[in-house]
Structure formats: structure tokens, C-alpha cells
């Protein structure tokens with residue numbers, strides 16, 4: 001079950017941030033070893049639930065093989081669970097409760113509402129899509145997500161004309177999410193945003209599952225965003241609040257390091273990040289290098305939204 005992934009090229013996004021989070025490293029690695037068995041038991045229970053499989057949309061075929069499920073659920077960035085160890089993240093979730101779950105939708109809309117996720121999931125037109133996934137740290141995967149179009153929910157809540165952006169807020173439960181206490185200086189909760197046209201784009205999904213099963217906790221259960229043409233941090237996990245705004249919303253990574261994490265963060269091989277050339281992807285787990293594609297290969301769907309200056 002353990003997945004060995006090459007380490008030589010790894011540098012974390014978290015290295016942009018203060019040293020304090022590293023202090024408890026040894027203690028937490030011991031705890032993680034203990035939590036491991038429980039974490040796995042919970043995960044197989046979740047996998048046994050039905051109702052998460054959906055028909056795959058044949059429009060989205062890829063130039064690379066689908067990533068093995070054990071790989072994409074065993075190598076994660078979910079800092080609220082673990083702020084620097086991708087392979088331990090999966091073992092930190094035993095206290096994290098994902099059911100029941102509600103999502104408050106608010107701001108500049110005519111029909112504000114708090115949604116129950118189970119109702120939403122049963123009612124929305126679910127589909128599976130195999131998308132490329134690209135982290136700004138350069139590692140890349142190909143994942144079959146199950147979810148529905150973000151535009152479907154946006155239409156339901158009927159945005160006012162002044163609504164130009166959407167802000168997403170992740171769960172804020174330090175007692176369930178050990179990484180939040182390991183990184184006390186982060187501006188929690190995790191928050192991200194999209195421009196309205198990006199949110200309405202037919203690629204943009206709300207996701208509740210992967211590989212035909214419920215989304216594992218480490219992948220952002222029970223409800224996350226997927227924007228496959230942007231670097232991974234623009235796809236926030238464990239969302240509890242969605243707010244429609246007139247102004248560009250601040251984001252967690254932009255607050256931590258504005259020079260390195262712009263609002264748009266579209267995958268672009270000709271715009272190097274200060275710490276990582278973005279000219280190639282590193283496929284997980286093989287380490288194989290592939291040329292990074294403009295907009296992560298989704299140029300046909302998204303290029304018309306931009307003038308090339310968005311970073």
C-alpha cells in the first residue's frame with residue numbers, strides 16, 4: 001500500500017512560509033503512524049458507499065494514462081490535514097467529519113441558500129470526467145472526477161449583475177484537522193476565488209467523487225472545486241461557503257506570497273514560477289517528464305477568456 005515516490009526534485013509550496021510549522025514534525029510523524037490503520041478503515045468504508053459512480057463524459061480523453069487510484073489518494077496537498085508531507089496527509093484524517101455537510105451560498109445573488117450536500121448530490125446531473133491535474137510544484141496526474149458543472153449551481157442561485165467573482169471558503173475545524181494547528185501562522189481557513197466567467201466555464205466542476213467512489217478525505221471530501229487549466233491550488237477542497245462578490249477576492253496563497261501566487265494562476269509553460277520553471281510536468285509516480293501544455297491542454301475551452309496577461 002505504501003507508494004514510493006522520487007524525492008530528489010521535491011520542494012513544497014509551504015517552503016514559501018514561516019519555519020514554525022516544522023517544529024512539531026517528529027511528534028506528528030509518530031501520530032501519523034498510529035492513525036494510519038484507522039484512516040484506511042474509514043476510507044474503505046467510504047469506498048463501499050454506492051451512488052458515487054457516474055457515466056464518463058467521452059469528450060475528455062487524454063494524452064497520458066489515468067493515474068492509479070492509490071497514487072492520487074496517497075500523495076496530496078491538503079494543508080489543513082498535513083502542511084508539508086504529501087504521503088502522510090492520508091493518515092491525518094481520522095477526526096475529520098464529512099457527513100452531514102452543508103454549503104452556505106451567499107453574497108450578490110437573488111436566491112441565497114444553505115444547501116445540504118446529500119440533496120445536492122442526488123439532484124444535480126452528475127458525470128465523470130478524466131482531467132489532467134497539475135500542481136504548481138510541477139507534479140501531475142490524470143484523475144477521473146465525479147461531479148457536476150459549477151454553472152448549474154450558479155444558475156440556480158441567480159447572481160445579480162454586480163456579481164463578478166466567486167469566493168470559496170474551506171472548512172475551519174482545527175480540532176478535526178491537525179495541519180491547521182501545525183501551521184498556525186497561515187491565514188486560515190483556506191480561501192480561493194474565480195472570476196465569474198471562469199466559474200461558468202464548461203470545464204469548471206464541483207466534485208464529490210473520484211474513481212467512481214466518494215471523494216477521500218485527503219482529496220478534499222466531501223465537496224471541492226476542480227479547474228483543470230489552473231494550478232492545483234486554485235481547486236479548493238472541503239468547501240463550506242460560496243460567496244458572490246463585486247471585487248476580486250483575496251486568496252490564501254496570494255496573501256502568503258503575492259509574488260509567487262497570482263489570482264489567475266493558469267498553467268502556462270512560458271511563465272516561470274520564481275522557484276519552478278513551468279516548462280515540464282513530472283508525472284507521478286514515475287517521475288517521467290512531459291512538456292507542460294498551455295492551459296494544461298485545455299486551450300480550446302478557456303483561451304477566449306484571457307488576453308494573455310493574467311497571472
Ligand SMILES: Nc1nc2c(c(=O)[nH]1)N[C@H]1C(S)=C(S)[C@@H](COP(=O)(O)O)O[C@H]1N2
Nearest residue numbers: 076077078079135170190232233235236237
Ligand atoms: N482546502 C484546501 N484546498 C486545497 C489545498 C489545501 O491545502 N487546502 N491544496 C491545493 C493544492 S496546492 C493542490 S496541488 C491540490 C491537491 O489536490 P489533490 O491532493 O486532490 O491532488 O488541492 C488544492 N486545494
Ligand SMILES: [Mo]
Nearest residue numbers: 135136232233
Ligand atoms: Mo499545489
